[in-house]
Amino acid sequence: MAIKTIGFIGTGVMGGSMAANLLRAGFSLQIYTRTQAKAAALLAAGAAWCTSPRAAAEDADVVISMLGYPVDVEEIYWGQAGLLASAKKGAYLVDMTTSSPLLARKIATVASPKGLHALDAPVSGGDIGAQNATLSIMVGGEETAFLELRPVFEALGKTIAYFGPAGSGQYAKMSNQIAIASNMIGVCEAMAYAKKAGLDPQLVYQTIAAGAAGSWSLSNLGPRMLSGDYSPGFFIKHFIKDMHLAIDSATEMKLELPGLKLAEKLYQQLTTDSEGAEDLGTQALIEWYLRQ
Amino acid sequence: MAIKTIGFIGTGVMGGSMAANLLRAGFSLQIYTRTQAKAAALLAAGAAWCTSPRAAAEDADVVISMLGYPVDVEEIYWGQAGLLASAKKGAYLVDMTTSSPLLARKIATVASPKGLHALDAPVSGGDIGAQNATLSIMVGGEETAFLELRPVFEALGKTIAYFGPAGSGQYAKMSNQIAIASNMIGVCEAMAYAKKAGLDPQLVYQTIAAGAAGSWSLSNLGPRMLSGDYSPGFFIKHFIKDMHLAIDSATEMKLELPGLKLAEKLYQQLTTDSEGAEDLGTQALIEWYLRQ
Numbered sequence: 001m002a003i004k005t006i007g008f009i010g011t012g013v014m015g016g017s018m019a020a021n022l023l024r025a026g027f028s029l030q031i032y033t034r035t036q037a038k039a040a041a042l043l044a045a046g047a048a049w050c051t052s053p054r055a056a057a058e059d060a061d062v063v064i065s066m067l068g069y070p071v072d073v074e075e076i077y078w079g080q081a082g083l084l085a086s087a088k089k090g091a092y093l094v095d096m097t098t099s100s101p102l103l104a105r106k107i108a109t110v111a112s113p114k115g116l117h118a119l120d121a122p123v124s125g126g127d128i129g130a131q132n133a134t135l136s137i138m139v140g141g142e143e144t145a146f147l148e149l150r151p152v153f154e155a156l157g158k159t160i161a162y163f164g165p166a167g168s169g170q171y172a173k174m175s176n177q178i179a180i181a182s183n184m185i186g187v188c189e190a191m192a193y194a195k196k197a198g199l200d201p202q203l204v205y206q207t208i209a210a211g212a213a214g215s216w217s218l219s220n221l222g223p224r225m226l227s228g229d230y231s232p233g234f235f236i237k238h239f240i241k242d243m244h245l246a247i248d249s250a251t252e253m254k255l256e257l258p259g260l261k262l263a264e265k266l267y268q269q270l271t272t273d274s275e276g277a278e279d280l281g282t283q284a285l286i287e288w289y290l291r292q
Numbered sequence: 293m294a295i296k297t298i299g300f301i302g303t304g305v306m307g308g309s310m311a312a313n314l315l316r317a318g319f320s321l322q323i324y325t326r327t328q329a330k331a332a333a334l335l336a337a338g339a340a341w342c343t344s345p346r347a348a349a350e351d352a353d354v355v356i357s358m359l360g361y362p363v364d365v366e367e368i369y370w371g372q373a374g375l376l377a378s379a380k381k382g383a384y385l386v387d388m389t390t391s392s393p394l395l396a397r398k399i400a401t402v403a404s405p406k407g408l409h410a411l412d413a414p415v416s417g418g419d420i421g422a423q424n425a426t427l428s429i430m431v432g433g434e435e436t437a438f439l440e441l442r443p444v445f446e447a448l449g450k451t452i453a454y455f456g457p458a459g460s461g462q463y464a465k466m467s468n469q470i471a472i473a474s475n476m477i478g479v480c481e482a483m484a485y486a487k488k489a490g491l492d493p494q495l496v497y498q499t500i501a502a503g504a505a506g507s508w509s510l511s512n513l514g515p516r517m518l519s520g521d522y523s524p525g526f527f528i529k530h531f532i533k534d535m536h537l538a539i540d541s542a543t544e545m546k547l548e549l550p551g552l553k554l555a556e557k558l559y560q561q562l563t564t565d566s567e568g569a570e571d572l573g574t575q576a577l578i579e580w581y582l583r584q
Contacts, residue, residue, distance in 0.1 A: 101489070124500070124503045124504060124505075125503060125504075126504070136499055136500070136502070136503050138499060159499055159502060159503075161495055161498075161499045163491050163492070163495065163496070164490065164491060164492075168489070168490075168491055171485075171486065171489035171490075171491055172486070172491060172496050172499060172500070174485060174489075175482040175483075175485050175486040175489075175491070175496050175500060175505075176482070176499075176500040176503070176504075176505045177505075178478065178481045178482045178485055179478045179479060179481070179482035179500060179505035179507075179510060180478065180504055180505045181478060181481075182474045182475065182477040182478030182481060182551065183474065183475040183478040183479075183505070183507060185474040185550075185551035186470065186471045186472065186473060186474030186475040186477075186478070186551055187471060187475075189470045189471070189473075189474060189549045189551050189552055190467040190468070190470045190471035191467075192547060192549075193463075193466060193467050193470055193538075193541075193542060193545075193547060193549065194463070194464070194467040196542075196545045196547045197393070197460070197463035197466075197467075197541075197545065198456065198460075198463075199455050199456060199460055199463055199464060199467070200455070200456075203453055203455065204455070204464050204467050206453075207428055207430060207451055207453045207464060207468075208416070208428070208464075208467060208468040208471060210428070210451065211416045211417060211428050211451075211468070211508065212416060212417075212418070212468075212472055212508050212509065212512075212526075213416075213467075213468045213469075213471035213472045213475070213508070214507065214508040215471075215475060215506060215507030215508065215509075215510075216503065216504050216505070216506040216507065217504065217507075218471060218507075220504075234504075246485075249485075249489075250485060250488075253485075253488045253489065254584070255484065255485060255488045255581070255584060256581075256584055257481045257484075257485065257581075258477075258554055258558070259474065259477035259478055259481050259551070259554060260481055262550055262551060262554055266550070289547070289548075289549075292546070292547060292548055
């Protein structure tokens with residue numbers, strides 16, 4: 001099946017850039033997002049406006065959702081204007097929201113008897129990755145559907161990996177967030193310790209970043225921590241959401257992840273103690289240490 | 293002062309390679325190590341054997357120690373055959389053991405009135421870095437002494453950084469170990485979660501290593517964890533020692549480091565639960581998770 005028309009639901013910071021890349025790649029887009037103003041640039045670039053998720057899904061070959069929380073995904077799929085009821089037979093439903101693996105399975109279970117193909121395809125790479133079409137895309141669902149949708153994924157990202165049945169993309173994304181959670185603690189603790197010891201933390205970070213202590217977070221967020229630049233690359237509120245999803249998922253699996261739980265606790269304490277911290281970037285965790 | 297003769301105490305896995313590099317760079321070496329057999333290759337390469345640390349220090353321009361634990365450093369410096377009593381006036385005493393910052397300060401305080409110059413200069417980069425003279429060397433002590441010893445450090449490492457007064461090199465090394473401790477938890481938790489979710493953890497690690505979850509530990513130890521290769525690049529027993537030093541040091545500073553404490557607890561549990569685990573590489577922490 002040739003993919004021509006894509007319904008795109010949720011054109012925020014991530015979704016907006018992704019939709020623009022799909023337009024650039026030659027797909028026809030029909031879009032819906034909660035705040036119409038956020039879609040202005042896309043409409044100017046040739047996307048068609050829809051007044052509901054249901055309308056965005058109608059007659060589309062593919063329906064992509066890029067939302068905030070699992071509850072938003074449920075609303076879009078099952079709510080009054082739900083796309084599970086309106087998508088045309090044979091359509092591909094691709095949820096790219098970082099969401100619950102179990103919800104992804106549930107969607108696939110409901111979609112399949114309707115002749116719909118559901119994929120979970122969360123991404124990493126942030127706003128820059130979305131803009132430059134260099135996202136990593138982690139896909140779960142039927143492999144045949146994944147293969148059909150490669151041209152769509154290739155318009156959005158650079159690393160595109162298929163992990164297995166429905167939910168597998170979300171599981172892979174959770175692994176990513178779990179690795180980041182404890183590493184963020186390590187970076188903050190190393191920098192806070194260096195400061196407290198009276199060292200030049202900039203020199204410490206430069207010296208250790210090239211060796212066994214090195215990480216993307218140390219190299220990219222360490223300098224921002226040290227200069228007090230807490231502008232969001234990735235919002236604390238979104239990271240807390242992801243950690244809750246990962247904790248719930250690990251609990252379902254009966255897997256104890258004490259590092260993840262500690263990270264969630266520290267971020268919660270930070271947002272409880274300082275108003276507005278949830279809208280800062282994840283590197284602001286260093287404040288938990290500096291305030292001691 | 294031209295540096296000609298170096299006393300080298302402790303020619304184990306790290307010290308042996310470092311001493312060999314000093315010989316290669318043209319320094320005269322007089323060496324002492326607990327087990328004489330471990331010095332055979334160095335003696336064959338032209339080093340002179342000494343029967344005590346005291347003898348290795350006599351008439352040397354520089355005395356380097358590379359030992360296991362702070363208690364060994366105290367023994368070498370103050371014990372019956374202590375080098376604080378035998379080093380010649382004007383000599384440089386360089387402790388490259390990963391040791392306590394406070395002990396480094398104490399050595400400097402005692403050395404100074406005797407006309408001796410003490411530096412703390414722990415390293416990172418492991419056995420490979422020691423062999424290839426690519427170590428990172430983190431130096432604390434008088435800056436003039438550091439500058440005099442640059443030729444010695446340059447024979448041993450690639451990144452050579454001066455951090456400030458006595459103890460500062462140890463503080464920098466502790467920062468390095470603190471960053472590694474929590475990151476190791478993150479890498480293990482991500483890999484254990486991926487396995488438990490039924491994903492191909494090899495594919496997960498390849499997909500996430502290039503992005504924001506990326507780290508030296510993930511790229512270098514992740515694959516070993518997944519193949520059950522626990523051969524030591526860095527021994528768990530040494531890492532536990534370093535974490536104890538870092539915890540003590542943070543406690544002195546009244547700095548709470550919950551991630552570091554968690555890492556120490558998990559490694560302790562692993563070595564308590566499985567005999568011989570202390571002689572495995574640090575990546576064996578994954579077993580704490582896989583045994584659940």
